[in-house]
Amino acid sequence: MSPAVLRLKRRPDFLRVAASGRRWVTPGLILQARRQPTGVANDAAASAVRIGFTVSRKVGNAVARNRARRRLRAAVERVVGVHARGGQDYVVIGRAGTLRRPFCALVADLEAALRRLDSYCPDRPDDDTARPPA
RNA sequence: CCAGACGGCCGGAUGGCCGCCUUCCGUGCGCGACAGCGUGGCGGGGGGAGGAAAGUCCGGGCUCCACGGAAACACGGUGCCGGGUAACGCCCGGCGGGGGCGACCCCAGGGAAAGUGCCACAGAAAGCAAACCGCCCUGCUUCGCUCUCACGAGCUUCGCGGGGUAAGGGUGAAAGGGUGCGGUAAGAGCGCACCGCGCCCCCGGCGACGGGGGCGGCACGGUAAACCCCACCGGGAGCAAAACCGAAUAGGGACGACGGGCCGGCUUGUCCGGCAGGCGCGUUUCCGCGCUGUCGUCCGGGUUGGUUGCGCGAGGCGUCCGGCAACGGGCGUCCCAGAUGAAUGGCCAUCUCCUCUGCCGCUCCGGCGGCGGAGGAACAGAACCCGGCUUACAGGCCGUCUGGCACU
Numbered sequence A: 001m002s003p004a005v006l007r008l009k010r011r012p013d014f015l016r017v018a019a020s021g022r023r024w025v026t027p028g029l030i031l032q033a034r035r036q037p038t039g040v041a042n043d044a045a046a047s048a049v050r051i052g053f054t055v056s057r058k059v060g061n062a063v064a065r066n067r068a069r070r071r072l073r074a075a076v077e078r079v080v081g082v083h084a085r086g087g088q089d090y091v092v093i094g095r096a097g098t099l100r101r102p103f104c105a106l107v108a109d110l111e112a113a114l115r116r117l118d119s120y121c122p123d124r125p126d127d128d129t130a131r132p133p134a
Numbered sequence B: 001c002c003a004g005a006c007g008g009c010c011g012g013a014u015g016g017c018c019g020c021c022u023u024c025c026g027u028g029c030g031c032g033a034c035a036g037c038g039u040g041g042c043g044g045g046g047g048g049a050g051g052a053a054a055g056u057c058c059g060g061g062c063u064c065c066a067c068g069g070a071a072a073c074a075c076g077g078u079g080c081c082g083g084g085u086a087a088c089g090c091c092c093g094g095c096g097g098g099g100g101c102g103a104c105c106c107c108a109g110g111g112a113a114a115g116u117g118c119c120a121c122a123g124a125a126a127g128c129a130a131a132c133c134g135c136c137c138u139g140c141u142u143c144g145c146u147c148u149c150a151c152g153a154g155c156u157u158c159g160c161g162g163g164g165u166a167a168g169g170g171u172g173a174a175a176g177g178g179u180g181c182g183g184u185a186a187g188a189g190c191g192c193a194c195c196g197c198g199c200c201c202c203c204g205g206c207g208a209c210g211g212g213g214g215c216g217g218c219a220c221g222g223u224a225a226a227c228c229c230c231a232c233c234g235g236g237a238g239c240a241a242a243a244c245c246g247a248a249u250a251g252g253g254a255c256g257a258c259g260g261g262c263c264g265g266c267u268u269g270u271c272c273g274g275c276a277g278g279c280g281c282g283u284u285u286c287c288g289c290g291c292u293g294u295c296g297u298c299c300g301g302g303u304u305g306g307u308u309g310c311g312c313g314a315g316g317c318g319u320c321c322g323g324c325a326a327c328g329g330g331c332g333u334c335c336c337a338g339a340u341g342a343a344u345g346g347c348c349a350u351c352u353c354c355u356c357u358g359c360c361g362c363u364c365c366g367g368c369g370g371c372g373g374a375g376g377a378a379c380a381g382a383a384c385c386c387g388g389c390u391u392a393c394a395g396g397c398c399g400u401c402u403g404g405c406a407c408u
Helices: A011-020 A062-083 A103-118
Strands: A005-007 A022-025 A029-035 A049-054 A088-094
Touching: A005 A062, A011 A029, A011 A049, A011 A088, A022 A103, A029 A103, A049 A062, A062 A088, A062 A103
Parallel strands: A005 A049, A049 A088
Antiparallel strands: A022 A029, A029 A088
16 A cells, blocks of 8 residues: 655754654765654554655755756655555755765665665554664 | 938737636536535636736825915925926926937036125136236347447347236136127227127017127136025825734733732722832942732733725726827727735647858858757736836837948
């Protein structure tokens, strides 16, 4: 089953994912992920994926930032719905390379980042605090 | 055909696959008091960034706050004239000055006889008339020459003194009108002509101003993006405005219950005031400031959030009329983005254009044509809305006009 994909819009959510979530850096993008807090996920959206985008001023002017966010969104539409694990919050961060990188490489970057972050907690979708500290 | 001036317009095109926001219609689901309400279910139709959306520099609408009216003062802005406009510092048409062979372009363009200030460097002198080198006259002295028998006279060199002058030299951004002729010892508006300047009158123009005439020998330098004067305009803040709905927590108020050391007051209530105690802060003592226990109910304010504000408008397009134009008016027609971690797109293919490059052919050796390859596609993203200004911008199209060259 493919989980529902919701948009992350609140600033506290972004700060929470950035503060203690896991991250992986690729040439085209940076992916951050964290398990959703238990109070947020009700029964209907228990397996939903929530995702947010961050493109800072370092990428360029407003036109460049819009284009970077749209390419990232298009890549997310292809990848996240089928491959991402539910119950997680993700934040995709645009970089300077997001604009110049070929689209297929951008998709591959996202898949690789997802695989890399999933491997940190392969079999415990509901509990990431019980991980042994590194 | 070449070079140029001005004005207007466009801002890659087509197709395929997958999406986003909004709106309408149909339908499903849920809740219902059977009025309806909710819906991030489904299907279909419509719409969806710019000429600058930008900078946030002016002018407005709109919202809140302040304000009895008017005037004055202060502060800020504007500054040739006449129009346009809701308004403007914008636009149009003129005037004046400057530039260009020309089409055209540029101008912070009110007042310097209201007052104050400043004019560096250079220069003799920078604002009130003066005089450094000169030029001229003259007195004395001096070197010589000529004439004379002689006394002397004339010319001349060096120097000192008295006077005249502002033509010339030189300095400067600027030196008390300019050019020419006359005039003079040399000169000078000293005189005259023209030009400039000032005043007066007449004519044309709504006006800025222009044209003509007369008078005046010329007085009145520049700087107002120095203060200033004059005329006109101007309340403040801004959609994070403002209105509404409204959790959780902390704090505020009222009421009730329980609990409160001492003193004082009386309207004797477990009412009011004070002190002590406790806690916190300022560095400790002194001293000062703030708060006074617990629970419950209610009220007001109010942050995150949500809704409204929020798009029928100084609106777009077409056409006719008035006007040189900016623009105004009539008629017809259209509804044309409303996001809010922020929609309006992502990917692919073909075409178009530009740059580099490989091969072949032609060549007047500057290049041109054909077939390929690689890279690139300007500036830039609505955020309450309009009117302007300014700045950025690959490439292209259209029109009018000017100056050349060639041909008929």
